[in-house]
Amino acid sequence: MDIGAVMNTMRDPAGVPAQPVVFQILMVTTWVGHIAFVHLALGSAGLAIFAFHRRAAAEYWERLSMAMTKVAKVAVSLLIVLGVGPLLFTQVIYDPQWYTSNVLSGRWAIAFIFTLIVAYCCWFAFYHANREGAKKHIGVYAWAALGLFCLDGLIMHALSYQALLPDQWMNWYAPGGMVDTRGAALHAIQWPRYVFFMSLCVPAVGLFLLAYVHYFAVHADREPAYRAFVSHLGRQLAQWGYAIALLPLLAWQCDFPAGSGLALHPVGWLIVGAIATMALWMRQLDDNAHGYLPATFGLALLGLLATWREIIRIHYLRPLGYTIRTYPVHADWPSTVLFFATLAGIGGLVGGFYLMLLYRAGRTQGVYIADRTAARLGTGAVSVLGVWIAVFFVYGIAVSMHNSFN
Numbered sequence: 001m002d003i004g005a006v007m008n009t010m011r012d013p014a015g016v017p018a019q020p021v022v023f024q025i026l027m028v029t030t031w032v033g034h035i036a037f038v039h040l041a042l043g044s045a046g047l048a049i050f051a052f053h054r055r056a057a058a059e060y061w062e063r064l065s066m067a068m069t070k071v072a073k074v075a076v077s078l079l080i081v082l083g084v085g086p087l088l089f090t091q092v093i094y095d096p097q098w099y100t101s102n103v104l105s106g107r108w109a110i111a112f113i114f115t116l117i118v119a120y121c122c123w124f125a126f127y128h129a130n131r132e133g134a135k136k137h138i139g140v141y142a143w144a145a146l147g148l149f150c151l152d153g154l155i156m157h158a159l160s161y162q163a164l165l166p167d168q169w170m171n172w173y174a175p176g177g178m179v180d181t182r183g184a185a186l187h188a189i190q191w192p193r194y195v196f197f198m199s200l201c202v203p204a205v206g207l208f209l210l211a212y213v214h215y216f217a218v219h220a221d222r223e224p225a226y227r228a229f230v231s232h233l234g235r236q237l238a239q240w241g242y243a244i245a246l247l248p249l250l251a252w253q254c255d256f257p258a259g260s261g262l263a264l265h266p267v268g269w270l271i272v273g274a275i276a277t278m279a280l281w282m283r284q285l286d287d288n289a290h291g292y293l294p295a296t297f298g299l300a301l302l303g304l305l306a307t308w309r310e311i312i313r314i315h316y317l318r319p320l321g322y323t324i325r326t327y328p329v330h331a332d333w334p335s336t337v338l339f340f341a342t343l344a345g346i347g348g349l350v351g352g353f354y355l356m357l358l359y360r361a362g363r364t365q366g367v368y369i370a371d372r373t374a375a376r377l378g379t380g381a382v383s384v385l386g387v388w389i390a391v392f393f394v395y396g397i398a399v400s401m402h403n404s405f406n
């Protein structure tokens with residue numbers, strides 16, 4: 001059986017509405033947002049639990065635990081929302097691989113949703129109970145949530161990795177010639193890859209703490225001693241987190257198939273170098289000099305990692321006869337223009353306005369009063385939203401009527 005022909009036949013016959021590379025770029029860039037919040041959620045949840053159990057040992061741990069519990073609560077919701085972007089784009093250009101992988105592990109793909117719901121509920125239970133002098137047993141909720149979040153990461157990893165191994169699909173679908181439609185197994189797990197992705201949550205929360213200290217520097221209720229404690233902890237977590245992440249990364253580098261050209265690919269080693277550099281930089285960082293710069297570099301590193309994931313996917317699938325470059329294109333300019341206009345208008349202007357407002361309001365002690373620029377942006381955001389809703393309905397109704405009468 002020619003697996004390349006099978007994959008190409010499984011493509012959506014409607015094709016894609018613009019050049020496939022457009023969706024590839026969007027897939028890679030939107031995944032950066034998803035994984036950044038995965039790391040922040042897991043890192044802050046882990047730190048919240050650690051700090052919760054250290055409450056009696058030293059001052060500030062209890063306060064930090066409560067703060068990180070809130071951070072994890074918000075980060076989980078953002079990782080879910082931001083996961084939708086790469087999910088959509090993967091389904092556009094890698095639909096044969098993504099759907100097959102999901103069907104082969106159907107029970108796990110469905111269990112992913114339920115375990116995520118249970119995990120988030122557990123985290124909320126911990127969040128509500130984690131107050132000053134909270135009982136020790138509430139930590140059970142937090143541990144359960146963190147365990148399930150890690151399981152969800154494992155399911156995501158297996159679904160991504162199985163999609164890279166089409167030459168093994170038949171063995172999983174019909175082992176020994178007997179069809180097995182249960183979808184009851186996670187068929188392939190590349191542990192170094194999974195552990196590496198997950199391990200980055202440690203430096204991520206470190207970088208977040210450094211930004212947190214900078215952000216709250218103007219608040220009198222976050223006194224200098226507390227900020228110094230958090231800043232020191234942030235640096236330690238970032239430094240040791242990056243250093244430790246090198247181990248699974250190197251193991252992953254050694255685990256690529258022979259002859260794939262990936263083990264010596266420069267991008268992989270660039271990531272090794274970048275992570276080592278981050279670890280050394282964090283080691284030399286002065287407790288007072290940082291701000292948002294380390295977090296910005298951390299995000300850039302994730303951009304590199306997202307690109308690397310895509311290079312790996314190309315190297316796995318190309319020899320089997322699949323490349324997105326041959327995906328049939330049925331150009332649909334109106335929908336492409338509408339998509340990018342929505343991205344710029346709603347994502348850029350409306351989203352940017354909210355972010356700016358939240359940032360400035362949070363950095364103000366007392367009542368925040370918007371200046372002229374913020375007020376203008378607000379008017380612009382509301383106008384864009386109005387135009388967008390109008391265009392959405394008018395265009396949708398026009399297309400439906402056109403289709404009904406033709």
Ligand code: HEM
Binds near residue numbers: 159
């Ligand atoms: C706690 C929950 C989650 C965790 C820990 C998690 C973690 C991960 C990890 C580690 C990867 C990389 C896997 C790899 O390349 O080996 C990944 C990829 C991905 N995740 Fe999540 N994720 C979670 C929830 C979600 C949700 C809710 C969505 C969708 C709404 C989502 C969408 C995706 C997508 C689309 C990919 C890339 C798939 C691909 O390119 O093949 N994730 N996730």
